[in-house]
Ligand SMILES: Cc1ncc(C[n+]2csc(CCOP(=O)(O)OP(=O)(O)O)c2C)c(N)n1
């Protein structure tokens with residue numbers, strides 16, 4: 001039986017009390033719950049404090065450029081369907097620099113899970129406002145307070161008919177790991193937006209701030225199959241902030257739709273008549 005220790009990677013370099021620790025534990029716990037072995041998992045990250053998560057895990061990893069988690073994750077899944085592919089990014093990484101990839105990745109619908117460490121700030125670069133920073137938040141750069149309308153990632157994803165849209169909180173590891181497990185099981189692009197404090201640079205959205213506001217959507221009075229209701233729910237932000245699966249629908253994934261993959265994953269097509277072309281291309285770059 002696999003355990004969380006089997007996924008243990010290098011020494012962490014996050015600040016004490018960082019919300020990323022809860023995320024790291026939740027990702028490992030979800031993989032263990034699903035009985036995944038380290039060699040069956042690929043973690044792709046971008047740049048940021050969030051981008052370091054794969055360094056602290058033992059499994060296949062790929063550290064991409066800032067905002068560029070989704071393209072390599074999509075490619076890896078097309079090449080090897082057997083892999084469980086998780087893309088990990090920050091709020092700046094995914095919704096700012098990587099905003100276009102986020103939009104078009106959802107439209108393309110590869111079978112990957114996008115996990116966003118949403119601390120509502122650029123942590124690694126020392127505290128500039130991100131696309132999800134709340135209105136009025138003061139930073140060293142936004143000294144008069146943020147005045148741009150915050151990007152609502154859940155509403156954006158639901159508007160694009162993303163097949164799985166959810167939000168967790170790094171202060172509730174059990175709930176977060178069960179969301180991540182559900183997202184991995186979903187076939188197609190699944191989003192787990194995770195609220196998490198940055199204890200150094202975000203002095204507004206602290207652990208206490210989130211804890212006073214978050215509540216879980218309950219199975220008895222909320223059903224994630226109604227897209228219009230999900231969109232309405234995604235607009236709730238302020239005194240009360242909902243957590244859980246906002247929206248889920250099934251449908252064909254990128255791998256189902258792409259004719260080149262009709263005969264299986266690219267990695268398994270070594271005897272395909274076109275494989276020689278690929279080998280010639282590889283030789284050109286050797
Ligand atoms: C193309 C490019 N632009 C800008 C940067 C500088 N940069 C590195 S990380 C980052 C923002 C990180 O914020 P976020 O994605 O929210 O991650 P966090 O550190 O908060 O986890 C920026 C602007 C970069 N590395 N590459």
Ligand SMILES: [Mg+2]
Nearest residue numbers: 090091121123
């Ligand atoms: Mg951030």
